[in-house]
Amino acid sequence: MKNLWEEYLVKIKSHLKTTATSVAVILASQAALAAGVCTDDVRILAQPQAGLTTTEGFASEFEELAGVGFQIDYLNENDRRAKSRADASVIGKYNVYYVDEANLAQFASTGWIAPLLDHYPAEYDFEDFDSGRQTTATFDGKVWFAPITGGGDLMVYRTDVFEAAGVEPPKTLEELFEVVEKIHDPENGIYGYALRGQRGSGANVWRWMPYFRGFGGEWFNEDGTPAFNSEAAVKATETYLKLFEYSPPGTRTGSWDESTGAFNSGQVALIVESAPLGGMSLNPDNSNVSDKVAFGTPPAPLTGGGYAHGFAIGSKANETDAERDCAALWIAWATSKENELRRLEAGQSGELNRVSVFNSPEFAEAFGEELPAALEATAPFTRVNFWQNEKWPDLGNRWGIILEELITGQRTDINEALAELEAYAIELNSD
Template identity: 25%
Template sequence: MRLKKMKAITLLLSAVLTVGLIAGCGGKQASDKVTIRMIESLTSPKRTELIQAMLDKFQEDNPNIKVELISPPFDQADNKIRTMLGSKEEIDILEVRDLNVAEFVNNGYIEPLDAYTDKWSDFATVSAVSKSVGTVGGKMYFLPNGLYQRQMFYRADWFKEKGLNPPTTWEELYETAKKLTDPSKNRFGFSFRGGAGSNGTTDSMILAYNGDKVNLEDSMFTKDGATIYSTPEAKAAMELYLKLYKDASPPDSINWGFQEQVQAFTSGVTAILLQDPDVIQSLQEKMEEGTWATAPLQTGPTGKALFAAGGAGWGMSSKSKHKEEAWKLIEYLSSPEVNTKFSKDYGLIPLHTTATEDEFFKTGPYKTLIDMSDKPDTFVNYKPAFEYPGNGQWGQVAMETGQALLLNKATLDETLKKWDSYWVEQKANLKQ
């Protein structure tokens, strides 16, 4: 009897311990969280707030995944990302830009996403342009979180005062900007950008002036293999560029970057701004309705304007220890519903073709972009030089040499020769 009682107690203790162990194991699994480290590049307070809101919702739906968002200051972000990747610091998702994707691929920093997108049902509606922007060597390395496409913003009230129409060519833009310039009133026709990103204007002008000569698949070069900077058309474009700065732009705009350029327009200093749709939100917040409007890009002497949609988006670190969880987050951020909402809130062209059917993108300041895409013979799409590793440094080179030109420290011929040599070297290195 006593033996049976002892056995019963032993069995009961064993059962209690087993249940305890199971509960303990279950508790450990429930408390385990995978932490995803994610860094953005194109930072701004509003944008970071929008991204964090999306991440909060993702974490609510996926309680086993914690997301740590790193948001460096905009002007330091890309170097911060390079430093983290180069030092093999733990990072799972990074914002990759069209400007540096080839550099990151070349250094083995980022993972191809094809194995993941092949199984993603929503990939069927990702636009061809979005796929192209994130692709290097036939493999996709990032999914754009929105596309940027340049258009013209202008002070409709100033134009009305002077009885002017929006310019359709670069020559007209110069003449119009000159008429709108009155330094005594601190009014200037053109929101010039001589600092970081200045090559957005110089390249646009040179491409437009070269027109049909440009190799659309290798846009820093003409169809006969020369660089676009080596042609007579490039010199004509840059001569107009110099006049645009001298006759129609604020003198201190030689140092302006994105923020200064946009602020000058919103504060009533400049009349014409060439920018991407991400400025629309700022214009709507800071300017009265009816004081500004949009128009298509300007054409060159052959009647064509060359443009490319650019973008940044979410890529995966090749060293990530949590690739499945990282892809789950990228997939969520890139879904039609989430991406379209982000595009509306921040002012971007959505990733998915289905979103462009939304009335939001068919009216108002976005309509110009749709109008341009409906005239492909005039507004010609080209493939930017994303696949060249030196593309990420081109902006810095163009800015420094361009400022030297504007300050009369270099001649136009010397400047164009430097630009020509830069891309000749890029082509030679790419072949090796």
């Protein structure tokens, strides 16, 4: 598999070289359209992404296109969120903000960012983005950012373990439990499933929500009263806790790194996780089981956890339409098909978002045909599972603490735990 991966890199580099002339022609025509739009360098606040480092290597291309440069300031996720809130609400230093599904509602509802499609250049084809990512970038009926990373959920499994056990990929939760029980063999180093137990709205709660929403759960009623202290939430929590019986011990307080790391190391036979795991599991640099992996959709009735991070137009720093057009031009260029193909060449599979790239010969050369088919098949199941409200991080993180205590056995009463969360939500909404 290692040799095949190296052969692929040689082929894609050759392909990109042969397309350089056509890209130059496209850029020339776009530059003519961009003339006069940008007058000052574009300032961006972001969190570190390998794909952005790759994109910065082509800064001269944007300068040729727009007639200005750009500057990206990087902060880790928590610091980025805090600084972007402060800057977007009061200062307005940055033309472009890196936002994500967890803080989109706050930025959009307060007017800190502008609707993207009012200024996004049509030639960059926003409709080419995966439909699940488009959904996640939408709030109150409008699109607010272009994705740099994101996805829904995939079922990823070990073909060798399934064949040895004589089982088929599960299509329902009932079948999932049957399969997991048959393949679970910790004495021989194979765990049936892997989950996230670490507290946090983006950790254990993120993986719990597909069960909650799949069972029909809702966060709030139309009148604003909490609705999650429900039969659906109890059933989701019971199911989640039961599945932990088949998950490696380190995942009970672990996050994405522990659960996906357990799968890629060969400890786990089956996992339902965010889509970037697909490419990672096929790359022998990341995975010990790269030649034994297959994909499917999450077992019904699970929903796919739609998430996306991307770039939005800052309102305060871009007061005029021309300034917003310039910010949108940088966003469109940075997330363009050409830059995604460069990230693909660099092996940054978690930062690919366009259907045209998933369906490209380059993607098939790297990952075969099964992964893009699975990504397409899972898109209809992808939805925004969390509460789209600026107070979501507070509520989600509180449930994360309580859920971790249930997972680790510090709590045992699910109804009592949900009642406590409900009381917190009422207090939170009264502020």
